[in-house]
Amino acid sequence: MDTLKYQCGFGNEFATEDPRCPGALPENQNNPQKCPYGLYAEQLSGSSFTSPRETNRRTWLYRIRPAVLHTPFERFLSTNKLSDDWKKQFPNPNQTRWLPFDIPESNEADFVDGLRTICGAGDALTRHGLAIHIFVCNSSMNRRALQNADGDLLIVPQQGALDVTTEFGKMHVKPNEICVIQQGMRFKVDVEGPTRGYILEVFDSHFVLPNLGPIGANGLANPRDFLHPVAWFEDVDAEYTVINKYQGQLFSTVQGHSPFDVVAWHGNYVPYKYDLTKFVAINTVSVDHCDPSIFTVLTCPSTKPGVAIADFVIFPPRWSVAENTFRPPYYHRNCMSEFMGLISGAYEAKEEGFGPGGATLHSIMTPHGPDANCFKQATEAALKPSRVADNSMAFMFESSLSLAITQWAEDGCNRLDRDYYKCWQALPKVFRGKEGL
Structure with missing residues (x-):
């Protein structure tokens, strides 16, 4: 976990396979007639096919079952307070401050249940804008996974560490670290006790490192300090619920296997984490x-x-x-x-x-x-x-x-x-x- 480096700039490609299945990455071809170990090849695209090479993002996943193997999506009812109706409340131009947000104490609430939208602008349908959320939870997601079809999530834990399992592998993210789960990537969050944090969701594009301008070649966040997970999979035949955030609403589907069954992957479209103390x-x-x-x-x-x-x-x-x-x-x-x-x-x-x-x-x-x-x-x-x-x-x-x-x-x-x-x-x-x- 967290041993390989990831650069937030464009064009860097990475390749990793779970050591339990050496040779799982196909040689010479992304989508061969038969993948090693009987795996399925699946591409996750984070940009248009015709984007310039420097901004083109995609990753090939080699998994036990393709992601398409699930029941139809249905509306998902939850205790969260997600919203994208920016006209529902009358505008308030005042300086605004919130005291520390309450964490559930008696009722169990996982990461999805604990999502709360604070403010935002724009529209996920037209892929323009952002939303700012907080999360307050006290239990793990267990056999539930989340996928955001609307945009990227920049997650800032404030209290309690997050054990984030993704299709690409695992990341342990503690306070004073951040992680970014890019559009379409499936993940789940496990916690130990009361947990709280902030989320910045962007609809337009992806996060990148800022240009340094007159600062020169060095300073701010260094590319070498961004980490991506290494491949890890679970071969579990059990019911999983996959929750999909789509056009600001939540939908769910059920599948009879773990969504975290990617044995190997290569590409430049990956989740990543960063330690803020390295800034x-x-x-x-x-x-x-x-x-x-x-x-x-x-x-x-x-x-x-x-x-x-x-x-x-x-x-x-x-x-x-x-x-x-x-x-x-x-x-x-x-x-x-x-x-x-x-x-x-x-x-x-x-x-x-x-x-x-x-x-x-x-x-x-x-x-x-x-x-x-x-x-x-x-x-x-x-x-x-x-x-x-x-x-x-x-x-x-x-x-x-x-x-x-x-x-x-x-x-x-x-x-x-x-x-x-x-x-x-x-x-x-x-x-x-x-x-x-």
Whole structure:
């Protein structure tokens, strides 16, 4: 598990087979008349057939039974609160904060049951937009698997580790790590006890590493630190339920065998994980707080150069050495939407009220910035080199789209902090007119 490297850029192909079946990968041909061990060849395409070579994504799977062997899909009724009806709730432009989301205690809830949509924009039917979810669960999926036909899932565990089984193999993903399950890949999540985290779902395309520009060849997330699973299979003849997220709704099918029966695979369309502590932070060494774009781990670009459908940005432990400047994030209005979550510790600009497992949303052109306590401390502190965000990890899902909050997130979860605006009300008037010159 997690021994091979995966680069998030395009064009790198990998090949792996379960050591229990040496020679399972066919030689010289993707789809021979007869595959080794009596396996079926099946291609999973993550791009159009005619996409340019540098953006063409596909993987060949060699499995015990083809994925088509299942009963018809039917509507799946669950306790989750998934939504893609962005017009159901009246728009809310206010600064929004949620206290840490509750994890089920008495009733069993697995990863699928525990999905909750917070906000989003766009439409899975036209393949444009995104959705932001949280998951809260306390049990494993067992003989259930999930497939997302709508887009890619970037999963950020906050409390509790995830044992993720995919068609490609297994990944263990703990807090301060992320994993990406790309469109169409089947997976299940096993947990031990109360578990919580965040999900960024994108409909348009796939996540890639951001361009480095003037930074040069090195920095931010290095390709060598992304890991993909090695082939692993189970040959189980038992009833499995496969849940399919399609056009924003859930459907289920039953099959009489495990969906995780891929003995070998090769290609460049794979799930992957990344350890956030390996991020190489770039920061100012002179004056002024840099834009948060310098902390981008992954991006899903739009068709407009320099504009993202979604960026995944982190704020890791680092040194602050800026001189003669206000060091925390500046007061700001933005043409982007900013959704923040906290994995651990305290965020430098919101040390009170913004807890691990909670979230904030600052919508397009709604002002935001450090609270009153942070402003006071930052303007009075001695500007000597100091550590920032030790024992902490905050992140941001940033988007060029205007995000709508779901009815559950605003009215149904009982975690909305309706006093959030008060954290700025104590900001004093310090203007002194001509006497201050």
